[in-house]
Amino acid sequence: MADLLLRGGRVLDATGSRDADVLVAEGRVAAVGPGLDAPAGSRVLDAGGCVVAPGLVDLHTHLREPGREEAETVETGSRAAALGGYTAVLAMPNTEPAIDGAAVVREVQVLGAAALCHVAVSAAITVGRAGERLTPMAELAALGVRWFTDDGTGVQDARLMRRAFEYASGLGVVLAQHCEDAALAGGGHMHEGEVSSRLGVPGQPAEAEELMVARDIALARLTGGRIHFQHLSTAGSVAMVRAARSGGLAVTCEATPHHLCLTDGCLVGFDPVFKVNPPLRTATDTAAVRAGLADGTIDAIATDHAPHTQEAKEQPLDQAPPGMIGLETALAVAVTEAGLRIERLLALLSWQPARLAGLSRHGGPIEPGRPANLCVVDPAATWVVEPARSASRSRNTPFAGRRLTGRVRHTVFEGEAVVVDGEARR
Ligand SMILES: [Zn+2]
Numbered sequence: 001m002a003d004l005l006l007r008g009g010r011v012l013d014a015t016g017s018r019d020a021d022v023l024v025a026e027g028r029v030a031a032v033g034p035g036l037d038a039p040a041g042s043r044v045l046d047a048g049g050c051v052v053a054p055g056l057v058d059l060h061t062h063l064r065e066p067g068r069e070e071a072e073t074v075e076t077g078s079r080a081a082a083l084g085g086y087t088a089v090l091a092m093p094n095t096e097p098a099i100d101g102a103a104v105v106r107e108v109q110v111l112g113a114a115a116l117c118h119v120a121v122s123a124a125i126t127v128g129r130a131g132e133r134l135t136p137m138a139e140l141a142a143l144g145v146r147w148f149t150d151d152g153t154g155v156q157d158a159r160l161m162r163r164a165f166e167y168a169s170g171l172g173v174v175l176a177q178h179c180e181d182a183a184l185a186g187g188g189h190m191h192e193g194e195v196s197s198r199l200g201v202p203g204q205p206a207e208a209e210e211l212m213v214a215r216d217i218a219l220a221r222l223t224g225g226r227i228h229f230q231h232l233s234t235a236g237s238v239a240m241v242r243a244a245r246s247g248g249l250a251v252t253c254e255a256t257p258h259h260l261c262l263t264d265g266c267l268v269g270f271d272p273v274f275k276v277n278p279p280l281r282t283a284t285d286t287a288a289v290r291a292g293l294a295d296g297t298i299d300a301i302a303t304d305h306a307p308h309t310q311e312a313k314e315q316p317l318d319q320a321p322p323g324m325i326g327l328e329t330a331l332a333v334a335v336t337e338a339g340l341r342i343e344r345l346l347a348l349l350s351w352q353p354a355r356l357a358g359l360s361r362h363g364g365p366i367e368p369g370r371p372a373n374l375c376v377v378d379p380a381a382t383w384v385v386e387p388a389r390s391a392s393r394s395r396n397t398p399f400a401g402r403r404l405t406g407r408v409r410h411t412v413f414e415g416e417a418v419v420v421d422g423e424a425r426r
Pocket of ligand 1: 152277
């Protein structure tokens with residue numbers, strides 16, 4: 001593999017920042033310092049005006065393979081991830097079949113081995129994500145699964161969830177929850193509130209999410225276990241996590257780029273591109289999510305990248321599936337909308353999620369000997385989101401046509417420049 005020199009950037013990681021070049025050789029960072037010479041035959045990539053950071057890590061990616069390859073594959077999703085600056089993604093288990101046994105875990109691991117970023121495989125908490133009996137968690141953990149979730153639905157049965165807590169603690173794996181009380185949320189196509197009333201669309205109340213957050217905080221207290229809440233969307237959820245953590249409980253959480261800036265008002269045109277689960281909430285909720293990101297209550301920005309075909313998304317609002325793509329826009333939406341310094345954003349997008357997911361090859365300090373999983377970001381560049389240019393097989397982005405600030409220039413995955421000047425190299 002040819003050596004690589006990232007020249008003229010500002011190196012930024014959890015230890016701080018300094019103006020330095022970064023030399024990459026044989027998959028690892030070989031040297032960091034000002035004015036490094038490019039070895040003969042090495043490739044020089046311009047990082048002028050850019051931040052050179054550990055690659056981004058997504059805790060919540062739907063790759064749709066196996067079963068829904070018309071919407072996304074491991075390959076296309078990983079290319080979108082690389083273009084978004086990600087060097088690792090956590091693949092969600094709501095595939096068809098669900099990732100709930102050793103054979104499917106191995107299948108996705110094999111597909112992931114050829115991807116443009118690291119594809120970590122999560123597995124379901126319950127068989128078929130049906131909420132009735134636990135998956136063979138020990139067997140799956142032995143295959144390298146460290147993250148368990150029934151994402152797409154929450155585990156409704158508190159007794160079963162208590163047992164999941166106990167197994168997860170013993171195995172040292174993470175339980176992650178899509179918080180949704182199914183009975184209360186049932187039949188809702190958007191947030192229940194003033195806008196849904198005006199539109200005459202059945203909604204799901206904030207309390208459908210908050211009931212499960214409250215229950216799982218209670219179960220964390222009961223079992224002494226830890227829980228990660230996925231894509232929190234309401235002010236009440238953020239407040240409960242803040243209180244639980246100040247009470248010493250092992251609770252972590254993530255929020256999506258869309259929940260920090262889009263509201264239920266986006267649905268006034270009944271456009272299913274804005275239908276997502278959990279739904280877009282109110283301005284009070286987006287403000288609470290931004291405050292939670294700023295004060296450290298929320299540990300990570302996760303995309304919930306959820307590709308759907310045009311046919312599926314062009315159905316009427318009540319029939320279209322929920323979800324929006326996000327890997328290629330997450331960083332820029334965060335830079336544009338979160339109101340946070342780039343240092344804090346990279347913590348939320350890179351090293352904090354890497355630590356939560358136990359991905360030790362990602363998110364670490366940029367220093368000699370470390371695996372070269374890097375992204376080079378121009379924080380001041382502006383660009384317009386053009387869905388037709390997306391590497392994803394799907395086009396369902398709510399940010400189409402929006403001018404965003406912050407652009408990924410290069411992505412280096414295990415020493416290979418997989419994205420150069422904003423273009424994927426394979
Ligand atoms: Zn979910």
